[in-house]
Amino acid sequence: MLILKPKKDFEVSVEAEITPDLAEKSEEEIKNFEVWYGKYKVKLGELFEIKKEGDEKKLILDGDFSRVKWIGRGMTEGEIVVKGNVGAHCGAFMSGGKIVVEGNADDWLGAEMSGGEIVVKGNARNLVGCAYYGDLEGMKGGKILIEGNAGNYIGEKMVGGEIEIKGNAGDFIGTEMKNGTIIVHGDCGFVGGDMKGGTIKIGGKFDLLPSFKKAEDGWIGDVNVGGEGKIVKI
Amino acid sequence: MPIEVEIITGRTIDQGKTVEEKLTEEYFKAVSYCELNEEDFRSLGLKEGDRVKIKTEFGEVVVFAKVGSVPKGVVFIPIGPYANQITSDDTDGTGMPLFKGVKGVVERTEENVKSIKEILGVE
Amino acid sequence: MENVVCTFCGSVCDDGVFEDGDVRKLCALGKSKFSKKERIKAPMIDGKEVSYEEAIEKAAEILVEAKRPLLYGWASTVNEAIRLGVLIAEKVGGIYDQCASVCHAPGTLALIEEGVPGGTLGSVKNRADVVIFWGANPVEAHPRHPTRYSVMAKGLLIKDRKNRKVVVIDVRETKTAKLADIFVQIKPGYDYAIISALRAIVKGEKIEADEVGGVPVEKLYELAELMMNAKYGVIFYGLGVTQSRGRDRNVENAIKLVQQLNRKTRWVIWPMRGHYNVVGAGEVPAWEVGYQFAIDFSRGYPRFSPAEFTAVEALVRRDCDAALIIASDPAAHFPRKAVEHLKKIPVIQIDPHPNLTTLLSNVVIPSAIAGLEAEGSVYRMDGIVLRVKKLVETEYWSDVQILEKMYEEVVKKVG
Amino acid sequence: MLWIKNGIVIDPKNGIEGEKMDIFVKEGKIVEESEVKKEECKVIDASNKLVVAGGVEMHSHIAGSKINTGRSMRPEEMRVVRNVAGKFRAVVGRVLLTAPGIGYEYAKMGYTTAVEAASPPIGSPHTHEELDAIPILDKAALPVFGNWHFVFKFVSEKDQEKLQAFIAWAIERTKGYGVKIVNPGGVEKWMYGSNVRTLDDEVPIYGVTPREIITEVVKANEALNLPHCVHIHCNNLGVPGNYETTIETMKLVSGMKNENRPVLHVTHVQFNAYAGSSWRDVSSGAEEIAKYVNKADNITIDMGQPIFGHATAMTGDAPFQFTLHKLIGARWSNKDTEIEGGAGIVPIVYLPKNPVHALQWAIGLELGLLIDSDKVVISTDWPNGGPFTEYPYIMAMLMSKRMREKELERVSPYVQKASSLPAIDTEKTLYEVIKMSRSLPAKILGMENKGHLGVGADADIAIYNINPNEVDPSAEYDLVNKAFRKPAYTIKDGEIVVKDGELVAETWGRTFWVDATKKVSMEAIEADLDEYFQNYYTVERINFGVDERWVKKPARLEVS
Numbered sequence A: 001m002l003i004l005k006p007k008k009d010f011e012v013s014v015e016a017e018i019t020p021d022l023a024e025k026s027e028e029e030i031k032n033f034e035v036w037y038g039k040y041k042v043k044l045g046e047l048f049e050i051k052k053e054g055d056e057k058k059l060i061l062d063g064d065f066s067r068v069k070w071i072g073r074g075m076t077e078g079e080i081v082v083k084g085n086v087g088a089h090c091g092a093f094m095s096g097g098k099i100v101v102e103g104n105a106d107d108w109l110g111a112e113m114s115g116g117e118i119v120v121k122g123n124a125r126n127l128v129g130c131a132y133y134g135d136l137e138g139m140k141g142g143k144i145l146i147e148g149n150a151g152n153y154i155g156e157k158m159v160g161g162e163i164e165i166k167g168n169a170g171d172f173i174g175t176e177m178k179n180g181t182i183i184v185h186g187d188c189g190f191v192g193g194d195m196k197g198g199t200i201k202i203g204g205k206f207d208l209l210p211s212f213k214k215a216e217d218g219w220i221g222d223v224n225v226g227g228e229g230k231i232v233k234i
Numbered sequence B: 001m002p003i004e005v006e007i008i009t010g011r012t013i014d015q016g017k018t019v020e021e022k023l024t025e026e027y028f029k030a031v032s033y034c035e036l037n038e039e040d041f042r043s044l045g046l047k048e049g050d051r052v053k054i055k056t057e058f059g060e061v062v063v064f065a066k067v068g069s070v071p072k073g074v075v076f077i078p079i080g081p082y083a084n085q086i087t088s089d090d091t092d093g094t095g096m097p098l099f100k101g102v103k104g105v106v107e108r109t110e111e112n113v114k115s116i117k118e119i120l121g122v123e
Numbered sequence C: 001m002e003n004v005v006c007t008f009c010g011s012v013c014d015d016g017v018f019e020d021g022d023v024r025k026l027c028a029l030g031k032s033k034f035s036k037k038e039r040i041k042a043p044m045i046d047g048k049e050v051s052y053e054e055a056i057e058k059a060a061e062i063l064v065e066a067k068r069p070l071l072y073g074w075a076s077t078v079n080e081a082i083r084l085g086v087l088i089a090e091k092v093g094g095i096y097d098q099c100a101s102v103c104h105a106p107g108t109l110a111l112i113e114e115g116v117p118g119g120t121l122g123s124v125k126n127r128a129d130v131v132i133f134w135g136a137n138p139v140e141a142h143p144r145h146p147t148r149y150s151v152m153a154k155g156l157l158i159k160d161r162k163n164r165k166v167v168v169i170d171v172r173e174t175k176t177a178k179l180a181d182i183f184v185q186i187k188p189g190y191d192y193a194i195i196s197a198l199r200a201i202v203k204g205e206k207i208e209a210d211e212v213g214g215v216p217v218e219k220l221y222e223l224a225e226l227m228m229n230a231k232y233g234v235i236f237y238g239l240g241v242t243q244s245r246g247r248d249r250n251v252e253n254a255i256k257l258v259q260q261l262n263r264k265t266r267w268v269i270w271p272m273r274g275h276y277n278v279v280g281a282g283e284v285p286a287w288e289v290g291y292q293f294a295i296d297f298s299r300g301y302p303r304f305s306p307a308e309f310t311a312v313e314a315l316v317r318r319d320c321d322a323a324l325i326i327a328s329d330p331a332a333h334f335p336r337k338a339v340e341h342l343k344k345i346p347v348i349q350i351d352p353h354p355n356l357t358t359l360l361s362n363v364v365i366p367s368a369i370a371g372l373e374a375e376g377s378v379y380r381m382d383g384i385v386l387r388v389k390k391l392v393e394t395e396y397w398s399d400v401q402i403l404e405k406m407y408e409e410v411v412k413k414v415g
Numbered sequence D: 001m002l003w004i005k006n007g008i009v010i011d012p013k014n015g016i017e018g019e020k021m022d023i024f025v026k027e028g029k030i031v032e033e034s035e036v037k038k039e040e041c042k043v044i045d046a047s048n049k050l051v052v053a054g055g056v057e058m059h060s061h062i063a064g065s066k067i068n069t070g071r072s073m074r075p076e077e078m079r080v081v082r083n084v085a086g087k088f089r090a091v092v093g094r095v096l097l098t099a100p101g102i103g104y105e106y107a108k109m110g111y112t113t114a115v116e117a118a119s120p121p122i123g124s125p126h127t128h129e130e131l132d133a134i135p136i137l138d139k140a141a142l143p144v145f146g147n148w149h150f151v152f153k154f155v156s157e158k159d160q161e162k163l164q165a166f167i168a169w170a171i172e173r174t175k176g177y178g179v180k181i182v183n184p185g186g187v188e189k190w191m192y193g194s195n196v197r198t199l200d201d202e203v204p205i206y207g208v209t210p211r212e213i214i215t216e217v218v219k220a221n222e223a224l225n226l227p228h229c230v231h232i233h234c235n236n237l238g239v240p241g242n243y244e245t246t247i248e249t250m251k252l253v254s255g256m257k258n259e260n261r262p263v264l265h266v267t268h269v270q271f272n273a274y275a276g277s278s279w280r281d282v283s284s285g286a287e288e289i290a291k292y293v294n295k296a297d298n299i300t301i302d303m304g305q306p307i308f309g310h311a312t313a314m315t316g317d318a319p320f321q322f323t324l325h326k327l328i329g330a331r332w333s334n335k336d337t338e339i340e341g342g343a344g345i346v347p348i349v350y351l352p353k354n355p356v357h358a359l360q361w362a363i364g365l366e367l368g369l370l371i372d373s374d375k376v377v378i379s380t381d382w383p384n385g386g387p388f389t390e391y392p393y394i395m396a397m398l399m400s401k402r403m404r405e406k407e408l409e410r411v412s413p414y415v416q417k418a419s420s421l422p423a424i425d426t427e428k429t430l431y432e433v434i435k436m437s438r439s440l441p442a443k444i445l446g447m448e449n450k451g452h453l454g455v456g457a458d459a460d461i462a463i464y465n466i467n468p469n470e471v472d473p474s475a476e477y478d479l480v481n482k483a484f485r486k487p488a489y490t491i492k493d494g495e496i497v498v499k500d501g502e503l504v505a506e507t508w509g510r511t512f513w514v515d516a517t518k519k520v521s522m523e524a525i526e527a528d529l530d531e532y533f534q535n536y537y538t539v540e541r542i543n544f545g546v547d548e549r550w551v552k553k554p555a556r557l558e559v560s
Helices: A020-024 A027-032 B013-017 B025-031 B038-043 B116-120 C028-034 C052-065 C079-092 C105-114 C121-127 C191-203 C217-229 C247-261 C280-289 C311-316 C336-344 C399-414 D065-073 D099-107 D121-131 D149-156 D160-174 D186-190 D210-224 D243-251 D286-295 D318-328 D355-370 D388-399 D401-408 D414-418 D430-445 D477-485 D523-536
Strands: A002-006 A034-037 A040-043 A048-052 A058-061 A079-082 A098-101 A117-120 A143-146 A162-165 A181-184 A199-202 A213-215 A218-221 A229-233 B003-010 B033-036 B051-056 B059-067 B074-078 B100-109 C017-019 C022-024 C069-073 C095-098 C117-119 C130-134 C165-170 C182-185 C232-237 C266-271 C322-326 C347-351 C363-366 C376-379 C385-388 D002-011 D016-026 D029-031 D042-045 D050-053 D055-060 D081-083 D111-119 D138-143 D180-182 D230-233 D264-266 D299-302 D309-315 D333-337 D341-350 D461-464 D489-492 D495-499 D511-515 D554-558
Touching (some): A020 A058, B003 B038, B013 C028, B033 B038, B038 B059, C022 C028, C052 C069, C052 C079, C052 C347, C052 C399, C069 C079, C069 C311, C079 C280, C079 C322, C095 C280, C117 C247, C121 D333, C130 C217, C165 C217, C191 C217, C191 C247, C232 C247, C280 D065, C280 D121, C311 C336, C347 C399, D002 D430, D002 D461, D016 D430, D050 D430, D055 D388, D055 D430, D065 D121, D065 D309, D065 D333, D065 D341, D081 D099, D111 D121, D111 D430, D111 D489, D121 D138, D121 D160, D138 D160, D149 D160, D149 D210, D160 D210, D160 D523, D180 D210, D186 D318, D186 D341, D210 D230, D243 D264, D243 D286, D286 D355, D318 D341, D355 D414, D388 D401, D401 D477
Parallel strands (some): A002 A058, A058 A079, A079 A098, A117 A143, A143 A162, A162 A181, A181 A199, A199 A229, B003 B074, C069 C322, C117 C266, C117 D333, C130 C165, C165 C182, C322 C347, D002 D050, D055 D111, D111 D138, D138 D511, D180 D230, D230 D264, D264 D299, D511 D554
Antiparallel strands (some): A213 A218, B003 B100, B033 B074, B051 B059, D002 D016, D016 D029, D050 D461, D333 D341, D461 D489, D489 D495
């Protein structure tokens, strides 16, 4: 297990593509692991206090990581626990393991992830589980649970997996989604634009698009793409 | 009584004509007002030259009030430093702030309209 | 001097007549561009007048020392200057962003998703029998657009205003709405839903709702009918679409509508780009480094991310620690919170005229006015390149001269 | 001054076929041995190495609005990092590339000249701005004429004098190099939502046909005696059965002759060489086309070879691009351009197991193999067929049946019945592929100082780590493929720009343009120009085009 603590309030954001694999490395290697601080490549040890406790594949990020991006990028196994907030692209491309964010998550949480689990105890911002610009598929598998609220553009171009939001979500949920499930317990804006398949379950109020047809247990669409996606009230 | 509105910002000819002379009285005049629907204008008890305070979750600003061709419940402000006191700084991950469609409230006020330098906080 | 190219809006009219410091044939905005105005008198560092060389060296030092400098603006200068800006951003490992990120960049995001079926303004003038302005108000933002290119323009197939139907779709009855044959007033924030409805109707689907976004469904059927019966139609969209709820998704949806319409007849869609060379501010970096805006060079190669590297995001997130502002005025046009951070970091400004950003800048470098005192290439809103001219002599350095020198200084410092 | 010592030279234009010899360079030119002071020369030891002229790319989309829109719409293409900023520019791009990347990557393959194959006339200032951003290479651009209303008008009036004057005017104004035609008449019909299907379909308003447009424009090009012949992208591109249109187009110039070059270059023929009546029964028409081209003495082609993987279709053939968009459901950009023509862009992927894609791949190779090597040029029509950086693959494939057999194993079996590729035994020689990538394209372009190593030629030289007298390309195809990807040296205008496959210097090449205005009377078209600019253009006539002083390093070729 590896415990990281920011040494200071960062002037600009830090890009640290760290995964639980790092916990297996020697203390020396961990200290010298390169991260980006603005345009400077710096050693992890320069920005963070490092404490290693055994070889378990687990990272404890203790403190405010809201200005640290790309945490857990492409991780395959192990666990990351963020004690505070976390920066953008957390868990992007991850295929396995678990990330728990005790605070809030920034944009692009779990973007294009294909497996594993992300739990955010606070709120998440925009583009959760989405596809990066130009890519044709967003989230492919795994699960994202947000216990608070989420922002706009959730699960765009999703082809698998599940996103569950306990609170409210913003606008444009499940746009161009092909498969998988999105659950919003609270309210949200437009839902399922151009969705081809998959299911969106909503507990609260939302904006229904005119390109959906009423079905027995909700709505089916989007007719503009000959879609068979389902919007279901829960 | 304050009324709830949706705020939109946009270009105008006068704003455009003075955009390279921002430290002039003409620019100040071009950007320090808002347009309200006639009905809203009356319900706030306003007359030409009166001021209103507009508040949103992003800030507040005092501007002159005019009647304009906007629907009820919509307020138009020319783009510029006054509008930007109350527009959304949240880009929802797109990079584009929500310059049109922020919700807020408008009320009549006796407070003065700040100068541009005051708005910017450099004076 | 005849056939002078105007440097105000994206229409880039090229038929101005410049005589004795005055310009004819252009609109009120164009005239204002060529009129005499207050200038920044001399280069300054912290309010103290210095030489160009000193100011530029200081600027280079700030950019090189910053962890992540933001280089923003570019919409009101020439391509040659923009290219140097991109090269400097690459050298100093900064962010290149440009004015589109607060106007039409959502259109670029939509381009990424769907492409853009478009045409030049001449295609519209010659062929368009239906013209739709969606969330666009050219009468106030592009005053000669209606006469030169769209509403009243005459060309190959359209010989008369009567041959053309003009539709304005907006949340308020703008001055442009008064030129229209049909005005459709919509509820703010419902552009996306209305476009989805139109797509469904064009596709032959039935709409179950009675109204969409404040528009009765019958009216949408009429509009869809008009669109399908057009021989050559155009949607010009404005900031009403890109700066409101839905932003790029609105544009993307409108593009899908145009794709659908092209299965039946011909339609094109195009953004009403604002500044005279805001298109160039995207085209130049696209060929130099692959992207149009929101480009970060901190890793020595370009990366694109609107959620992080647009100027507003970089400022609101306090993710830049110095800024070079050129040919724009973010202090006047950015949300308050973004301006707050701009006030805290070292700012270099290059501009002919004093503006709000000048009041926040540590290094101010006055420049010659492109299109009046300096020449260069610019892109009209439809991507057509025109050459703006040098009409009068000046002592001021041009943007190109300033940036060439700055690039030289930067190279000296970083190698 | 350079002294390239003991290299094994292949120089088809000068009939040199693997001779050990020395090459001398002075002031950017190849010179006689007596011209240099040997003690002042930088000596390059080329022992056991192949020495050839720098490659000449005659059809690639290297600059202008299409390629740039392609970049903007495909950030996923631009995420591949090729070079980090430092001594040289940062370069990104998978198949699409940034402008610096184009220069670097061509040079890293031993190519030193490249021509932008389709420049919209009103977009020519943009094309030149991008050409100016491409380092190292010598460049040129071909403005597109086939759907320009002036051309329709003068062709419909059968007025050769005006047509010639117009072509000379247009090439001068756009700082162009030659005449390109893309789907003549078809792009205009796209403005009404359709396309032409035969050479005799009429264009609205003007009543002219593709047949008339092609015939008259070729006549004008020959009367002007421009260095480059008419360069045509045929009608019906991408339509099964279109090989017949292609041959019919070629027949239009039968009987016409030029001493120095062909009179018609038909480009990316692979896309125009389909037999069959639909995508279900599509097959190769390459053999028929090859038969015709081999027989004709005035036609050349280039391959338009698809490479498996990502590509971006971008052509001036706007209606085809829309059809492609509908067919594959990918994003689509379109640009209708004033009264000049149009363009479109659609991303594609060529998959080896896809029967149609595999067939396209096979047809490209068939054309390269079946057509005489003095009539077919190597091209991928970048980025339409895929990356130009795979030219070494194409060269190796043309030289090795064994390599083709191996490749055939991984593609759809559909090609076995729909094309003749599996049965072709031909193996081109090194001499032939050097011709197809150097002297032939230079000859078709009319660039006398390119594509060869004779005295007076530009010192654009590539040196590869293979000895043509020892290597057996048929068996050692891997070696050949690798060698062409990593030149020992690329020399541009006498400067070493690439060493051991790595960039070592960034230089700036020239932009060639052709001036034929002295051969015509401009007065003939003054009134027409004024009329059309006033009525149908949205820019003033005086603001149309490119002044020579705006171009970084212009090189004017006057036609007399």
